[in-house]
Amino acid sequence: MQNQWKIETQAVQGNYHPGAAEPRTAPIHQSTTFKYDSAEHMAKLFDLDCADPMYTRLGNPTSGVFEEKIAMMEGGIAALATSSGQAATTLSILNICQTGQHVVSAGTLYGGTFSLFSNTFPKFGIEVTFVDPEASIDEIKKAFRPETRCLFAETIGNPGLNILDFDKFRAVSKEMNVPLIVDNTLASPYLCRPIEHGADIVVHSATKYIDGHGTSVGGVIIDSGNFDWPANKYPEMCTPDDSYHGLIYTEKFGKLAYIVKARAQFMRDLGATPAPQNTFLFNHGLTTLHLRMERHSDNALALAEHLENHPAVSWVNYPGLKSHQSHALAQKYLHYGASGVLTFGIKGGREAGIKFMEACQLIAMVVHVGDARSCVLHPASTTHRQLTEEQQKASGVTADLIRLSVGIENVADLIADVDQALAASQLA
Numbered sequence: 001m002q003n004q005w006k007i008e009t010q011a012v013q014g015n016y017h018p019g020a021a022e023p024r025t026a027p028i029h030q031s032t033t034f035k036y037d038s039a040e041h042m043a044k045l046f047d048l049d050c051a052d053p054m055y056t057r058l059g060n061p062t063s064g065v066f067e068e069k070i071a072m073m074e075g076g077i078a079a080l081a082t083s084s085g086q087a088a089t090t091l092s093i094l095n096i097c098q099t100g101q102h103v104v105s106a107g108t109l110y111g112g113t114f115s116l117f118s119n120t121f122p123k124f125g126i127e128v129t130f131v132d133p134e135a136s137i138d139e140i141k142k143a144f145r146p147e148t149r150c151l152f153a154e155t156i157g158n159p160g161l162n163i164l165d166f167d168k169f170r171a172v173s174k175e176m177n178v179p180l181i182v183d184n185t186l187a188s189p190y191l192c193r194p195i196e197h198g199a200d201i202v203v204h205s206a207t208k209y210i211d212g213h214g215t216s217v218g219g220v221i222i223d224s225g226n227f228d229w230p231a232n233k234y235p236e237m238c239t240p241d242d243s244y245h246g247l248i249y250t251e252k253f254g255k256l257a258y259i260v261k262a263r264a265q266f267m268r269d270l271g272a273t274p275a276p277q278n279t280f281l282f283n284h285g286l287t288t289l290h291l292r293m294e295r296h297s298d299n300a301l302a303l304a305e306h307l308e309n310h311p312a313v314s315w316v317n318y319p320g321l322k323s324h325q326s327h328a329l330a331q332k333y334l335h336y337g338a339s340g341v342l343t344f345g346i347k348g349g350r351e352a353g354i355k356f357m358e359a360c361q362l363i364a365m366v367v368h369v370g371d372a373r374s375c376v377l378h379p380a381s382t383t384h385r386q387l388t389e390e391q392q393k394a395s396g397v398t399a400d401l402i403r404l405s406v407g408i409e410n411v412a413d414l415i416a417d418v419d420q421a422l423a424a425s426q427l428a
């Protein structure tokens with residue numbers, strides 16, 4: 001029944017249904033391990049014949065409530081919670097990609113993901129080719145090699161804020177017979193459900209809008225269950241796993257193979273597990289996700305419109321604006337609004353950008369987006385400073401770029417703060 005509920009009801013009441021005299025709120029199972037009475041029951045756990053909790057590295061009931069709720073909200077069949085968004089992206093790819101293999105990704109990425117793909121994966125022997133998401137189907141296909149294992153992109157590029165052309169990327173991934181993995185962090189499942197638009201796997205930094213209150217770092221991988229893993233191309237899914245005495249994931253778990261494998265192999269071996277305390281807070285965050293995403297979107301649009309007419313601002317980048325190059329895609333793929341992140345160019349470049357960031361009072365200078373409280377950042381001097389100028393350009397960062405993560409405060413107060421900080425930024 002709950003799969004038929006509207007997403008707002010799923011967010012509030014999904015996947016936790018206490019019986020009489022049980023806690024109304026899904027409790028924190030702050031326990032490393034779980035007790036059993038028989039060797040036979042334990043053997044079943046180790047054979048993956050039974051999904052009861054055994055040891056928190058592999059799964060925890062509090063995290064399980066979060067996993068099932070977010071899977072439901074994204075329209076997927078299963079999820080794996082991770083210790084961070086970076087861990088979610090890393091595991092989502094390592095699960096189907098190893099040394100000598102290859103990934104094609106949109107170049108417009110979160111800085112941490114860009115660094116993972118351009119620095120760390122190559123050290124593991126996994127190469128990533130970046131493509132311009134505006135390129136044609138044929139051009140994107142040219143980046144593929146026989147050993148390419150997946151296509152990766154963000155729903156809303158952070159901080160470029162280009163909206164993914166799902167139809168185009170789905171066409172490429174279908175033709176090349178690889179899964180499309182989409183980072184849906186900035187949109188959240190309330191504004192966009194990538195699986196409905198052809199994504200096979202969705203990842204999130206739960207740290208952002210899912211938490212929503214700046215309390216916890218975490219991530220999650222959601223599988224649609226739609227990708228049919230061919231035995232010739234993804235033998236790790238379809239041939240015996242020696243580390244589970246010959247178990248074949250697709251045979252034993254069918255559509256659940258991808259998430260079971262990610263948990264049983266990579267969570268077991270790499271241990272990027274979230275704390276139950278944190279997944280408790282993610283459950284809390286999801287309860288109000290729909291309300292917050294509406295207010296984030298309304299406030300960001302009002303602020304973007306205000307900035308468009310401000311003399312100290314040379315350009316405004318917000319996909320909710322009619323002037324935005326991705327506006328049509330935003331209308332097509334985003335429900336309700338275009339989320340809370342916007343960027344703009346400040347007159348006076350890098351120096352004015354730093355002055356603006358320091359002059360903001362209500363809006364806090366923090367390395368964060370997706371918080372209920374508004375945040376400001378000048379990426380060229382902070383998050384993206386390790387990248388070369390060329391790499392900065394490829395990920396959409398210029399010296400005059402200011403990123404605002406617009407919170408859910410009263411928008412008149414936000415506009416007043418931005419106005420006084422802009423005035424301060426223009427003083428000699």
Ligand SMILES: *Cc1c(COP(=O)(O)O)cnc(C)c1O
Nearest residue numbers: 084085086110158185205207218
């Ligand atoms: C923050 C972020 C990440 C990384 O998440 P962490 O939880 O900080 O590890 C990945 N993708 C996007 C789009 C992000 O904004």
